[in-house]
Amino acid sequence: xxxxxxxxxxxxxxxxxxxxxxxxxxxxxxxxxxxxxxxxxxxxxxxxxxxxxxxxxxxxxxxxxxxxxxxxxxxxxxxxxxxxxxxxxxxxxxxxxxxxxxxxxxxxxxxxxxxxxxxxxxxxxxxxxxxxxxxxxxxxxxxxxxxxxxxxxxxxxxxxxxxxxxxxxxxxxxxxxxxxxxxxxxxxxxxxxxxxxxxxxxxxxxxxxxxxxxxxxxxxxxxxxxxxxxxxxxxxxxxxxxxxxxxxxxxxxxxxxxxxxxxxxxxxxxxxxxxxxxxxxxxxxxxxxxxxxxxxxxxxxxxxxxxx
Numbered sequence: 001x002x003x004x005x006x007x008x009x010x011x012x013x014x015x016x017x018x019x020x021x022x023x024x025x026x027x028x029x030x031x032x033x034x035x036x037x038x039x040x041x042x043x044x045x046x047x048x049x050x051x052x053x054x055x056x057x058x059x060x061x062x063x064x065x066x067x068x069x070x071x072x073x074x075x076x077x078x079x080x081x082x083x084x085x086x087x088x089x090x091x092x093x094x095x096x097x098x099x100x101x102x103x104x105x106x107x108x109x110x111x112x113x114x115x116x117x118x119x120x121x122x123x124x125x126x127x128x129x130x131x132x133x134x135x136x137x138x139x140x141x142x143x144x145x146x147x148x149x150x151x152x153x154x155x156x157x158x159x160x161x162x163x164x165x166x167x168x169x170x171x172x173x174x175x176x177x178x179x180x181x182x183x184x185x186x187x188x189x190x191x192x193x194x195x196x197x198x199x200x201x202x203x204x205x206x207x208x209x210x211x212x213x214x215x216x217x218x219x220x221x222x223x224x225x226x227x228x229x230x231x232x233x234x235x236x237x238x239x240x241x242x243x244x245x246x247x248x249x250x251x252x253x254x255x256x257x258x259x260x261x262x263x264x265x266x267x268x269x270x271x272x273x274x275x276x277x278x279x280x281x282x283x284x285x286x287x288x289x290x291x292x293x294x295x296x297x298x299x300x301x302x303x304x305x306x307x308x
Contacts, residue, residue, distance in 0.1 A: 027306055030286075031277050036307055038288035039089065039196075039223065040296065042081075044073045047294040054296035056303075058085055062196075062289060065091040067125050075109050082113060089159065090115065093123030094137030099130050103137075107144055111154040119159040119196070120182075134160060135181055142189050150190060157192045159223070164200040164209040179213065183220055196223040196289045203275040210283045223287030224276070226269045228299030230292070235267050268302060 027035075039062040042051055055061070061081055065074045071092060078088045090110075097103050110118065120141075122134045131137040138158075145153045160182045163175050170178075179195065186193040195218070200206050210222060227235055269290065276285070292299050 028277050028280075030281050031273060032307065034224075034280070034286060034288045035273075035303055038290050038303070040228070040299070041289060041291050042077070042296075043294055044069050044077050045294065048077060051292070051294040051296045052081065052084065054300060055084075055086065056300055058087065060087045061089065062119060063088055063090045065093040065096060065121065065123065067093070067096065067123065071096050071106055072109075075106070075113065078115065079113055082115075088115065089117045089119050091119045091121055092137070092141075093121050093125060094131045094134045095123040095125035095128035097129050097131050097137060100140065102130070103140055103144060107141070107154065116155060117157040117159070118155055121161050133178075135178060135185070138182060138185050142185065146189065155191065157194075158186050159194045159196055160186075162195045162197050162213075162222075164197050164206050165202065176213070176216070180217060183218060187220070192220075194221045194223055194287060196287075197225040199225050199227060199291060201272065203272060206272075206276065207279060207283065210285070214284065219284075221286045222284055223289045224272070224280075224285050225289045225291060226272050227267055228290040228292040228295065229266060229268050229302045230295050230298070232265060232267050234293070234295070266298075269299075 037060060039060045040055065041062040041064060042048060043064050044066050045068075063074055063078045063081065065071055074090050074092075078090045081088045092106065097106065120134050120138060131140065141155075145155050160179075162179055163170075166172055167175055183193060183195070197206070200209075206224070210218075269288075273288075276283075280286075290299055
């Protein structure tokens with residue numbers, strides 16, 4: 001079950017605190033708002049049970065879909081977290097859906113759980129199931145969800161992925177086209193949407209990529225994908241194991257950034273958020289997606305420090 005913030009360990013007020021943590025009143029209002037409302041990403045693995053005990057009450061959770069598990073495992077975990085009073089957005093991995101009947105079963109389960117928002121990823125399942133990518137899945141899902149008319153559909157809001165630092169298997173031109181196609185499909189259906197970024201440690205790259213996509217017609221809100229508070233070595237090793245290796249490519253390419261990261265015993269989101277704080281509103285970044293790797297407690301202490 002969830003626990004109250006009072007049960008968290010006391011914050012470390014000694015070395016290593018960020019500038020924001022020393023001067024919490026200096027945190028810009030918009031940044032404080034998105035930190036308060038951040039989605040905490042959890043992974044369906046053994047450490048999930050422990051991680052759920054470290055959540056604040058009524059946390060917004062992004063429940064991932066692991067190729068080592070099943071979509072049903074994601075929905076089972078979502079059901080338990082909903083019962084504990086959290087707000088849960090399950091990930092649906094397009095390539096893990098095996099057939100139209102499987103899609104119908106997933107859709108029925110979402111309705112049973114009362115879930116109104118999903119996050120769609122292409123996924124890494126190889127070979128793919130019935131749907132090759134997120135666009136193929138969305139076409140089928142939107143059609144199925146609208147069969148009984150818009151007044152009776154189950155899903156009102158759909159999030160989807162973006163890759164500021166590119167993708168090792170997909171050309172940038174294809175990523176750009178898919179980003180705008182998914183936006184077009186979801187908004188044309190009358191639903192709302194947002195896009196979450198994969199982890200990117202280059203704030204200059206985030207600015208450049210998002211400004212270009214805004215100029216090209218991206219209008220949906222953006223949730224910035226940032227690691228939570230995590231041991232730096234664990235961030236690198238666990239990130240590779242859990243399938244976010246592409247998000248760490250910037251560090252492998254940029255030796256100075258890697259040295260700066262490795263000089264810190266613990267990574268804190270401030271490393272990305274602080275340089276971007278003045279540009280969040282102008283870029284349309286109105287949400288935060290915290291990759292915790294199920295290391296929730298330290299991230300929640302960080303949030304409490306900033307939010308007072």
